[in-house]
Amino acid sequence: MNQLIPTNEIKEKFEAISLNDDNIVHCEINLNDGTIKDIQRLDICYDEIALNTVNNELCFSVKDKNVINFHRINLKTFNQIHAITLNLNNYFSSEELKEESHYSKLIYLNHQYLLYFITKRAIKYAQPFYQYIFLVNTTTGEIKILNPILPIGDNLLRLDILKNIYLSNNNHFLLLKTGRIQAFEKQSMYKKVDLKNPYYDHLESIYLIEVSSLIDQQNFDNAKSIALLNYSRTSDKLRYEKNILSYVLSDFNINNQELVKHDLLVGKVSKFQDDQLIQDYLNYEVEIEPSYYHYISNLFKQEKSESFILIDDELVFDLKLDKIS
Template identity: 75%
Template sequence: MNNKKLIPTNEIKEEFEAVLLEKDNIAHCEINLKGGTIKNIQRLDISYDEIALDTVNNEFCFTLKDKNNINFHRVNLQKFSQINAITLNLNDYFSSEELKDESYYSKLIYLNHQYLLYFITKREINYGLPFYQCIFLVNTSTGEIKQLNPVLPNGDNLLRLDTSKNIYLSNHNHLLLLKTGRIRPFEKQSMYKRVDIEDPYHDHLESIYLMEVSSLIDQQNFNNATLLSLLNYSGASENLRYENNVLSYVVSDFTNNTKELIKHDLLMGNISKFQDDQLIRDHLDYELEVEPSYYHFIFNLFKQEKSDSFILIDDELVFELKLDMIN
């Protein structure tokens, strides 16, 4: 697997900037797609575990495990060399038996210039138990770390987190999208055919929430999260996508064998639902159908033979390209 990943920090054009992630270093780079070159602006020789990049605030955050400690680092992409680090001591939250094993699963979520969310588990995946064990609100300015109650308003549990996304509306409101239910639609449909409705698969519930980041930080709980969708074992959601104040996704109803495209206008508060097969196919095939404006550069760079290979990650799109490193 290619360990050279490029994450853009501004719009991808003929020339743009990106964070280059390698095994033991992080670099802020300039990319020239027409010339097929990459140039390091600044570089940190440091390892990392989880990353969280926020291009709106021009910040890059990452975690690094050191024995039974998790260190949180914050990097301003303009200065790059200035890092704030605070430490979470796992001994305070996990048993000695759990800490014997070095392995763990985690997820880092950027909130703002001061706060991060951090999900972690030290146990193996167990049937009937939520995926994560703890959620922490990390204040990188004061060093305060608080464990949060994972309960959501409808009784779901955020320890079952599947995906998340920062959403910035055009009116400058900042929301956090949270989806529970760590099971893919095709897996869920297969299980539906043989489900025991009295005792369904433990992860059958899917919830999609939006929450104002300011409310989460002020209240330090998820009580004000707004439920957008709740699906039990007979349905599934897929392809959550946000663009121009609109959050859209497809919901499948296994009982009636139907699909529906749902669009939430987050600015106006309107909800639209479509059963049109072509609209649904277009939404589901978005990653296959879309051809970004820079694709002709990518196509040409992929054919080069002597350059280093990189993986360009543009939100939901992933491309391999080859670039020459220059000084």
């Protein structure tokens, strides 16, 4: 099924990138009449994508045997640039390279730099998820392995969530979260934890790092710790909106929950323990009705030729659209 990622505000008519296994399409959607029209199209079997609507760029990777090719597309012109090539033979053993599959994540930083996380080994208990983090300079062709160590003792090879966030003063940060474990899993683990040998991924960390600092220093030494949570605490529904970073913090030791809000612009932290407020926050995806929802609900009921998944940050909707020329 096609994914639709908006490149501007979703309203009656908006533009989006349509992603399928073998093409990338810049298109225009009309939610009122339920149609989708191709503006520009690129037929290619891509591996990972990184869309940045602030800079009107789409970056993607293409795997060809043991080589990863990185490309950039300007969303206005749709001109494709083959930026740089990463040869996996230089980093992985022959045994690892025998496996066709791999896990990877591509992160857009700016017009010059990308981050690329990759592993070629099977997921295994007590080892980090990724093997390498590469800083890719698409202007000079330089590729550098980054030290994954974070301040206060965590490791970014354990990456769970990574997002670009922009404050209202135009400061550009990466939001980093480690610990590939969900809140309910961690609560279950807590009940039977061996304090001398806790589950490897028991540690969750939330960090912020300024993108300019990451590029200048080419390490994560300047990452600021927002939360460091061991086996007895967990975070849920990490969300950023309008300078505010929010999440629900659960402490299993005292059976307590609180909604934590960091105002990143002024550096203020607020905590709320109101049960209803916390429940409303956790049910955000279920309860919210965005301004365009009445269009979505109508299209869901109609018989249309093609199905799409519309992804608007944390909100996901199924809809059907007719293609027009």
